[in-house]
Amino acid sequence: MTTAMKNGLAGQCERVLVKALGSPLPIGLRMWDGSHAGPSDAPILSVRSNRALRHLLWCPGELGLARAYVMGEIDVDGDFRQALGQCRRFVRSLRAAGRVSLPRLSMLGALALRLGAVGSPPPVPAEEARLTGRLHSRRRDGDAIAHHYDLGNEFYQAILDPSMAYSCACWSSGTHRLADAQREKLDLVCRKLALGPGKRLLDIGCGWGSLVLHAARNYGVRATGVTISAQQHQFVQSRIRADVIGDAVDVRLQDYRDATGGPFDAVASIEMGEHVGEVNYARYAETLRTSVRPGGRVLIQQMSRGSVAPGGGAFIKAYIAPDMFMCPLHRTLGYLEDAGLEIREVVSLREQYVRTIDAWSTQLDEVWDDIVRRHGVRQARIWRLYLAGSALAFEENRMSVHQILAVRPTSDGLSGMPIGDGAADR
Structure with a gap:
């Protein structure tokens, strides 16, 4: 030098x-x-x-x-x-x-x-969220979800696996491909919910339909999904029309608070609870309980964080998921129990999320030029920062993610769970 x-x-x-x-x-x-x-x-x-x-x-x-x-x-x-x-x-x-x-x-x-840094404030990037209205009102929740999930279906297709599962995957020993790890996660969820031919599944916050389509194709269920993302709904509808089991899947553009058609045999909510907000979490838990029949199972996969930056921090709130609230695990369990659900199993997938995000980051790097061309360099940089920071947060145990399996006991207190080895996914 x-x-x-x-x-x-x-x-x-x-x-x-x-x-x-x-x-x-x-x-x-x-x-x-x-x-x-x-x-x-x-x-x-x-x-x-x-x-x-x-x-x-x-x-x-x-x-x-x-x-x-x-x-x-x-x-x-x-x-x-x-x-x-x-x-x-x-x-x-x-x-x-x-x-x-x-x-x-x-x-x-x-x-x-x-260094000449003193002066008028520089322009704020236009990509920052600017939500208005009452926190976690229906309109504001819709705007928050649109800010993140309506970025464009082709954007998420570029970085996710073909199933479009946008949540932590399950990497067993010998699994090296993201698509395989996401399929393992979907199978695990279906097994824990004891899905089978003729059963009815509700997926609250169904995303791009990875779970409802997988469950219908491979477990013979009739699946209903709800989402408030217009682009997600459009994408899943096109997949349903193209799929031979389309009649078994119904996806609605609907707020979870308006979900109807229950009680279902099983209810899933995969990394959606982060968006309902602390003020609405008791109602969300009650919706899970009332949507499942007595003796039916509920599975939540959800990120958690302690009292420091439960919204993910200033960057995530401004650019990625405005109004997000990652409920600490012990409080989530309390809400579910207060709603009348019995907790049967809690499993941490924290290290699995590091590997999942790394796979998304690798894919982003591989399609970087295309993302820049379609969505602009600022959006590409936002996602590079988001994925790197998120992987680091999970790696350092500042954030975690858990699968929580619960049941709605019958009036006699029966759970319908098997007795013996205690394996909830059998």
Whole structure:
């Protein structure tokens, strides 16, 4: 590295940052003048202009960084997830050591002034969600779902497996393909729900129809799905028309609060509870119970998070899933029990989700140019950041996901579950 490169903007930033924070940089740094600093054996954060710093000045923290990345003002050379992980651990160590203080922040402020970061706020990316209305009202819930799921069916077709399962897969030993892992997940759900010929299944939040179509084709059930995503509904309807078992599947453009036709023999809700909101969760649990017959089974697959950032954080709320609420596991179980369901099995799939997201990320990279052409580079960058950050959150146990199997006991308290080995999926 030349002296000029060391003494450029990157060198200035490194000296101030090390002095202010009392720690070396966790990753490399490249500034818009071409100068480099920091470790040479780590990913490199490229800062393309002082507008990136202005994003952080006006919106410190996760959202400011996300805006700068979405707008292309910063980039990462090297392993994206590794860079996120190293930076997160760096910030966590600073907080633990008490190195974030007013004098140290004033040094960073002086640096921002020298770099020309002080000025009017930069434009906010148009891709940020701007919802209005009462939280978790029907209209606002519809807008929130449309922001995420109505991005375009062809977008999700490009990164998901052919079944269009947009949830954690189950990777058994020897499974290497995403399509196989998603089929294993769908089979596991069907077995846990004891599905078979002639039984009726309700899938609340059916997505692009992966479960209802799989259950009808392979287990002989009559399946009903509900979704409030117009594009998902359109997609599943086209699949039903093209499928020889189409008469066995009915998918409705309908809010879960309006689901009718029960009681069903079994009810599933795969990673949909995150969208109902804390204020509506008791009602959601009650809907699950009333929709299944006495002695019938309910299976929920749901992400969870503790009291810190239950909505997933500022970036996810702004760009991916506005109004999402990941209910902590113990509270979910409480809601289900209060509704009159008996919990029979809880299984964590946390590590499985890391592998699932990695598969989606790989697919995104493979179709990157097509995604950029069809949906724009900002949307592609949003999803690269979303997938990398989500995989890291599951890997570090800041987020989890569980399959919860419950039953609605009969008036005599009978569950209909087998006695013996306790295997709920048999």
